[in-house]
Amino acid sequence: DADVTQTPRNRITKTGKRIMLECSQTKGHDRMYWYRQDPGLGLQLIYYSFDVKDINKGEISDGYSVSRQAQAKFSLSLESAIPNQTALYFCATSDLDNEQFFGPGTRLTVL
Amino acid sequence: GEDVEQSLFLSVREGDSSVINCTYTDSSSTYLYWYKQEPGAGLQLLTYIFSNMDMKQDQRLTVLLNKKDKHLSLRIADTQTGDSAIYFCAETTISGNTPLVFGKGTRLSVIA
Numbered sequence: 001d002a003d004v005t006q007t008p009r010n011r012i013t014k015t016g017k018r019i020m021l022e023c024s025q026t027k028g029h030d031r032m033y034w035y036r037q038d039p040g041l042g043l044q045l046i047y048y049s050f051d052v053k054d055i056n057k058g059e060i061s062d063g064y065s066v067s068r069q070a071q072a073k074f075s076l077s078l079e080s081a082i083p084n085q086t087a088l089y090f091c092a093t094s095d096l097d098n099e100q101f102f103g104p105g106t107r108l109t110v111l
Numbered sequence: 112g113e114d115v116e117q118s119l120f121l122s123v124r125e126g127d128s129s130v131i132n133c134t135y136t137d138s139s140s141t142y143l144y145w146y147k148q149e150p151g152a153g154l155q156l157l158t159y160i161f162s163n164m165d166m167k168q169d170q171r172l173t174v175l176l177n178k179k180d181k182h183l184s185l186r187i188a189d190t191q192t193g194d195s196a197i198y199f200c201a202e203t204t205i206s207g208n209t210p211l212v213f214g215k216g217t218r219l220s221v222i223a
Contacts, residue, residue: 004153033210040119042199042215043154050208058210090153098142098203098211102153 003027004103006091012109019078021106023091029101031094032074034058034066036087037105043090049074081110113137117200117214124222129187131217133200136181140202143176144211145185148197157185157198187219195221 004025013019023032034046035058045058047066055066063085065077078085091103114136123129135143141162146154160167160174160183167174173186187194200214 040215043213045210048210092154094211099144099156099159100154100201100211102155104153105151 002104004091004093004101006089006103006106008106009104010107012111013081014111015082017081017110019081019108021076021089021091021108023074023076023103025072025091025093025101027093027095027101028071029093029095030071031096031098032068033092033094033100034064034074034076035090035092036060036085037090038087046076046089078108078110081108083110086110113140113202113212115200115202115212115214117198117217119215120218120220122220122222123190125190125192127190129185129190129194129219129221131185131187131198131200131219133183133185133214134181135183135200135202135212137202137204137212138181139204140181142203143174143183144201144203145172145174146199146201146213148199148216150196154199190219190221192221192223195219 030051033048035043044060049068089106092100094100116134144159145157147157148154171188175184197216199216201211
């Protein structure tokens with residue numbers, strides 16, 4: 001079984017809809033991250049959490065929110081999706097050494 | 112803030128060596144990583160180097176670090192078509208209190 005799982009793997013939605021992307025990990029790591037990937041822009045950090053009670057904004061947090069429900073779960077929400085949020089979204093985890101382990105990604109399309 | 116720069120594209124012939132370069136700005140960088148992203152997949156750690164090292168070799172992979180110039184390179188010997196992917200450089204500091212800073216990735220295309 002994969003150490004970091006993301007659901008759904010693909011999602012098509014309409015402008016204005018609320019969307020939640022979920023991430024679960026079995027690595028026992030305290031640190032979790034959400035990134036989006038756009039062609040030619042690399043990875044952009046949306047939010048990160050260093051433990052269950054810790055939430056931090058990344059470089060592109062506007063239009064997104066997160067919830068750290070447990071050590072193993074970190075979800076990303078788009079309150080009102082817009083087309084320029086169409087992207088590939090990755091969840092990652094790490095221990096204190098910051099070596100990150102990535103999930104397989106969620107491809108989100110906003111029409 | 113910290114920045115990590117990479118060229119976006121590299122094309123090589125099968126069997127040749129590939130060299131992917133990366134520069135970073137944070138002089139307190141302690142750990143430097145290379146990640147590989149194959150099509151349709153997440154990133155996977157390829158190798159890493161500590162800042163007190165100049166070189167690290169792992170089978171076909173050689174990482175060179177020039178700390179004075181803040182320059183990191185990844186050399187892939189005998190490049191194969193299966194090496195076609197996007198390669199990301201990333202750095203972090205010894206405190207570990209901030210997330211990794213990633214470059215934008217270098218897309219390596221291997222021509223048969």
